[in-house]
Amino acid sequence: MADCLFCKIAAGAIPADIVHADEEFVAFRDIAPRAPVHVLLIPRRHIPSPGDLGDGDAALAGRLLVAAARIARELGLDATGFRWVLNSGADGGQTVPHLHLHVLGGRELGWPPG
Numbered sequence: 001m002a003d004c005l006f007c008k009i010a011a012g013a014i015p016a017d018i019v020h021a022d023e024e025f026v027a028f029r030d031i032a033p034r035a036p037v038h039v040l041l042i043p044r045r046h047i048p049s050p051g052d053l054g055d056g057d058a059a060l061a062g063r064l065l066v067a068a069a070r071i072a073r074e075l076g077l078d079a080t081g082f083r084w085v086l087n088s089g090a091d092g093g094q095t096v097p098h099l100h101l102h103v104l105g106g107r108e109l110g111w112p113p114g
């Protein structure tokens with residue numbers, strides 16, 4: 001999508017600190033980290049939000065979680081633990097309308113979210 005920040009990052013048109021890239025997904029460090037490790041994992045395909053996932057996206061959604069687990073391991077978070085967050089829409093706190101999974105770790109995270 002031409003006017004999407006995360007599509008531009010996936011295409012390399014806007015720089016980011018990339019930690020993983022493959023044919024289907026890109027992961028990069030959040031510009032305003034909320035934890036010592038804060039990575040965003042996105043599909044290259046422009047899906048606006050988690051609420052837009054449909055039946056045809058089941059395999060992609062599964063691979064997204066497997067990729068997120070691999071990234072957490074590669075970032076050394078598996079021993080101490082980590083959190084995945086998928087914000088959707090305004091009440092969900094989504095600010096960038098391209099589906100992204102937050103991988104947060106490196107400190108104890110509070111619960112419930114504010």
Ligand code: 5GP
Pocket residue numbers: 005016017028029030031032033040086087093094095096097
């Ligand atoms: P959301 O609030 O939509 O769930 O998460 C969007 C995230 O994208 C935020 O944590 C925000 O800091 C991050 N972000 C916004 N703009 C940029 C950017 O240009 N580069 C990077 N790396 N992260 C960004």
Ligand code: ZN
Pocket residue numbers: 001004005006007008045046047097098
């Ligand atoms: Zn996009």
